[in-house]
Amino acid sequence: MLIGGHVSTRGGIDKAVDVALGIGAEVIQTHPSQPQTWRSLVIDEPTAEAYREKAAAARLGGHWFHAVYLINLATSDEVLLKRSVGSLVHYMDLAARLGADGVVFxxxxxxxxxFEPMLPTIGAALREVLERTSSxxxxxxxxxAGQGGCVGCRFEELGAILDIAGDDPRLGVCLDTCHAFANGYDLxxxxxxxxxxxxxQATVGFDRLTLVHANDSRVELGAKRDRHANIGEGFIGTAGFGLMLNDPRLGSVPWVLEVPGEGQGPDLANVNRLRELAGRxxxxxxVPVAR
Ligand SMILES: [Zn+2]
Ligand SMILES: [Zn+2]
Incomplete structure (x- = not known):
């Protein structure tokens, strides 16, 4: 299994590769643009080429984008829905251009x-995204994680969303351990x-699991709050992560940390906690590769 983390793109998207090398990450996730705004990432061709060269030289095993936080596909506000679809199309196109593996949202x-009344809206929005991009x-x-009106908090909701969105093979699921724990799945x-x-397995199926977000939880089981903790420092604990890492159903996909580290986000210590529990x-x- 490949283990890595969410890394900063401060200073340019190619800087994410330097951070990855500094924390021993085999795979990375980034916010290509500010996640609190709708502004899209405008990137010129030399910058895109510099990123592609650097990522190839670093032999990263994968790069996932995390979409902006403003996205809502379960809304009857047509302006918000349109912006959400447009943002996902932009990220999908950007992923194709930079050779990134996918977009998590x-x-x-x-x-x-x-949930049920909004499900057809979600399905139509996802079909539109996939129709509008050849990425x-x-x-x-x-x-x-389970805050008010949460969509996709229960596994059966994820399964229902994928079912109604059609059978495009590009669709998949990212499982966040902290969010699942916050919703009462005792990991x-x-x-x-x-x-x-x-x-x-019964509601989504492991054939559709593409990525794991590996986060311990600062809050108790079922607390319905999203508070990530470093691996082994939360209520899931090392025993839980050891069980999950050694289960082939979860161990066959990349794991991406989104933990606080020492305040700078995922670090070498958290990468190595996962690696140790996985028996690696x-x-x-x-050192960062020189260009
Ligand atoms: Zn996550
Ligand atoms: Zn979270």
Whole structure:
């Protein structure tokens, strides 16, 4: 399994590769543009080429974009829906241009309207995104943490979203361990992990699992709050991560950390906690490749 983390693009998207090498990451996730705004990333061809060269030289095993936080596909606000679809199309096109593997997004909030009534809207929006881009990148729905009106918090909701969006092979799921735990999936014990994975199999299917977001949880089981903790420092704990890392159903896809580290985000220490639990030798920080 490939292990990496979410890294900063401060100073340009190619800088993410330097950070990756500094934390021993084999795969990365980035926000190509400010996640709190709709502004898209305008990138000229020399910059794109510089990134592609650097990523190839670093032999990264994957690069995933995380879509902006404003996206909501479960809304009856047509302006918001249109912007959300447009933003995902932009990211999918950008992924094709930079050779990134896919785009992870949170489906949004129904804001009290209910999941079932908004499901056709979500399905239509996803079909539109995929129709409007010829990008080969994957489009991954991530399970959410469970704040009000949460869409895609339960595994059966993820399954329903993929079903209604059609059978485009680019669609997949990103499973966030902290968000699942916040929704009552007890990933801290063997019994809980087995139950959660059985439910995931029955409702989504592991053939559609493409990525894991590896985050411990600062809040208790079922707290419905999104508070990421470093691996082993939260309520999921090392036992839970050891069980998940050694389960072939989860161990066959890349794992991306989104933990606080020492305040700078995912770091070598967290990468190596996962590697140790997976029975792998520790990673060493490689110096950034010179261009
Ligand atoms: Zn996540
Ligand atoms: Zn989160």
């Amino acid at each position: 949170h489906p949004g909030s129904h804001r009290g309207a209910g 080969p990148a994957r489009l991954l729905v991530e399970n959410s 801290s014990t063997a019994v809980g992990v087995q139950a959660a994975l059985a439910e995931f 030798a520790p990673a060493v920080a490689r």
